[in-house]
Amino acid sequence: MSSISQNAEVARADRLIERHEKDNTTIFGFWVYLMTDCVLFASLFATFAVLRNNTFGGPSGATLFSLPYVLVETLSLLTSSFTCGLALVSAQARRKTQTIIWFIITFALGLTFLSLELSEFHKFVVMGDSWRRSGFLSAYFTLVGTHGLHISIGLLWMAVMIVFIYKRGINKLTMKRIRMLSMFWHFLDVVWIFIFTIVYLFGALHA
Amino acid sequence: MMIHHLSTTFGSLLGRLSLKWLPHDPITAFGAILLAAVPIGAALLITYTKRWRWLYREWLTTQDPKRIGIMYIIVAILMGLRGLADVILIRTQQALSSGSNHGILTASHFQQIISAHGTIMIFFVAMGLMFGIINLIVPLQIGARDVAFPFLNATGFWLFFAGMALINVSLIIGDFSATGWLAYPPLSELKYSPTVGVDYWIWSLEIAGIGSLLAGINFVVTIIKKRVKGMSLMKMPLFCWSVLGSMSLVIFAFPILTVTLTLLALDRTIGTHFFTAGYGGNMMMYVNLIWAWGHPEVYILVLPAFGIYSEVAAVFSRKKLFGYASMVWAIWAIVILSFIVWLHHFFTMGAGSDVNAFFGIMTMIIAVPTGVKLFNWLFTMYKGKLNMKTPLYWLIAFVVVFTIGGMAGVLMAVPPVDFQLHNSLFLVAHFHMMIVSGVLFGYFAGITYWYPKFLGFKLNERLGRYAFWSWLVGFLLAFVPLYILGFMGATRRLDHYSSSLGWQPLFVVAAIGVVFIIAGVIFQILQLIVSIWQRNGELKAGHDPWDGRTLEWSLPTPIPVYNFARLPEVSTRDAYWEAKKTNYIDDRPYEPILIPKNSPLGLVIAAGAFIFGFAVVWHIWWLAVLGLAVSIFGLIYRSMDEHTEYKLSAAEVKQMDQMRFQEIKS
């Protein structure tokens, strides 16, 4: 009798290990995906580097960019990364409401960032400096815009995540997804640091 | 203002689409009708035999890599037939179109056909066969019950299918790209290619490419994380190593393709200037980017075929693979080198001597690991006991053809020699020799080798032999003249040439070669039919007809959905070969198994992508938004579903397993 229950115990433990391995596999897979996204951004950075001086008589970064404005954008995104981290910490502590609140704050900051970016785009386009103006502007809009698109996807994901946590609470599955969402969000933050440095900072410095 | 920019392109409800885009000339119309007849005929047949429910349950919604693999291969074979139809038109045109005769096709139609031929053969035939065989074999060889991400895998297949569908729709409505299989700008820009052709090319590759990327992620993770206990990396079958190399290339190369195609699409659709002539665009940046993907792509296709040859060499020589460690190192040398050679595709751009020389030398260095592999296969056969069956024939033909093609490759890696051979028919002969022998022959060998594992009977050997000889003779007749034509100054993609050049006889020989290849294909189709006919006779195969070495041969045929009722115990290479030496009887207890439930959502996501692609091609923006919404909806809906697996209890597994073995015994 006892040996049978012992066997069942062992089997259950095995299944738990299997579950755990499965979660690990998913996280590992997500890292691999992030690597492909890295290559994607690297290609876009490369095109930007090639085209950065091809202004074809149009404006260069130095005349276009306003560093204080971009700094505000950067701060809102960096802060959102921080609050996203707090959401993860709350989730690990199994605090459902707190997690949701931090995610809502993160969402709001992300939305702020996106609005700032779009209004900057709008300003340039109104001035006649759209992606049609020159190779440089094509590369600028596409690189920064692709990051913005990723942010939008991240926001959509976060919205779904908030509903998901609200409905199902914090369990193994939601925990795994929260972890991946936060990886994604931090990744976008890192990409933005590169954009800020290479596109805006270098662009504004090089006359 | 931003809205205004976009709204100029919004236009009417149907965008650029109108009935005038239906085919007019007889050849295209015939092709379009034939093509439309395939799905319509299939649909009628399914309705007539009342098989829709079966199709939906067993195939359209399946998450089982074995079934997905078979679907990949079926799509690839059908697309191969279309690619072959393109070949027939190309060879006929070039055999006739000399002097005052302008052949059967207009220049633009001819150029569409060569573009379609290249695109289809690489993306939908070679990639399809590759992913098909990987899906079928990799989980079995590493002793896994499933891939790491079954849903992702199924979605990848359906995206591949959607891309395939889109490229075929281009034959029915609109036109196809007439800019070669890689669509160099500025020719592929709106200014020089104003119709929908290039857009079809972009979006069908974009969608299929994202599918490939998903599959790549899945298989890298599968091989790294799902190997059975005891199978360390250096104990993996070599096919799995080659797939790991190939899929690593996929995850690094395909994002570059995604970016490149997107940028070209942006140029054509919203008026950016990445690759335009003027406005600060840089056309050579496109050529760099596309080859930064394109060269690794060649190795993505070739490496798994190398893996198949390694399996075939060992099994059909009844001997251990020679130089396993060397083989692994060679694979990784090729993987790394393949990323630093892309510039050899355009030495003639006028880069400096040092740049050209560097890329040329890197290219030549690839010949070293490739040569090592050739010698190792030869020495696997040496001191073996050669079971002369068709897979081994393909291997032998491959060694000969690949060596000749490889020599041509090293020649062209020397920049000044390349100046004389670049874009000539010599180049065309070279890469067909590499890809047909290095990829297609390999997949033929693989299909013949693994066929009985899945269907329970072997393929007819005699017809296979006929197919082999027809293919080989036809192939040499079709491509050796092209080497000479290259020396004679004939460039690729010519729809017409002067009669005074003396090229016509060689083009005629090449066309005769294609007749032999068609005979080979007919023998292959016959082989399939006859083998099904004879399946219960001498072709009937047990679970291990070739005296196999790797784990897939330990399984019963047909393979149960969970692959392994009890996970195998592995402690050496060639695990099954070693196990057969001992009389081990597995009496371990059965355990419950989790199996992914069927889901139609992969299909839904891909359908959304197809609608999106079609709509963007024709500038029907509302439909594009709708298609995208369908895909996103499918994704979110899937994420809400927590119950994606069902459980087979230990008792059920035991019952199913013992029933199978009783069937084998009886």
Add this chain to the structure above:
Amino acid sequence: MRINKKWLVIFLVLISFITVAGIYLSRVNIPVLEPKGPVADKEFRLLVGITAIMLIVAVPVFLLLAYVVWRYREDNPKRGQYVPDWEHSRWLEGLWWVIPTILILIVSVISWNASYALNPYRPILTSKKALVIQAVSLDWKWLFIYPDQHIASVNLVEFPLKTPVHFYLTSDAPMNSFWLPQLSGQIYTMAGMQTQLYLASDVIGNFTGRSANLSGAGFAGMQFIAKSVKKGTFDSWVERVKTHSLELSLSAYRKLERPSSYMPVTYYANPAKGLFGDIIAKYMVPYGQAHENMGGVSS
């Protein structure tokens, strides 16, 4: 005996096939293998040399393959020894890592030097001053401008023999590749960019050239004739073209620029000053800022 008959038939078919091919090949012109100028000649020698080195590996592969397949096939009664577990030999594997590496090393050195020596931008050293020709690929024809002789021609380029010809090339159309196989290898022509190429001819003759890069519907018609002639013939040809041809004014160029294929040979006198530079410049700077009056990129 039946097997012997089969092999005999195959052998006869092969022999007759090779004979026919041999007769055919001896009667046609194979430009890459029959170079007529110093550049193409060096490229041809390189081709032969590298092929010879590669045969050092390829021939053993073929011989070994034939031997192994004959010796170890299962149904061979004189089959060699079967050693199913032999899977590794440090010595042998070392051999085929090292020998190909050495050969590739040799080829690499040759390749590196050749890449410099045969850089298309590298002048051909002779006592004679090079003749400058500016080549423009158009939809779908070749325009050759002689800036110093003040003439131009379409789909025909003429130059004196044994004199270096210095081409400057660009495109006012999609990308093309300039190829005159009997005299030199290719170089791309790209809008908004300039490439260069030196070549020379050792003999009097007419050579066929073409574009090697797909550039649209009329691409197959982008064939041109290169005439290598005596210095005197060349000079009188220049004079004739100068006096008997239409002027290549800007408006004439605009007409010429329109797509057309299989265009017959045409001569022009007095090409507009700075035409070649303007063709490049119109892709480099916006409309109105280009010097002269070419205008900017159309559409």
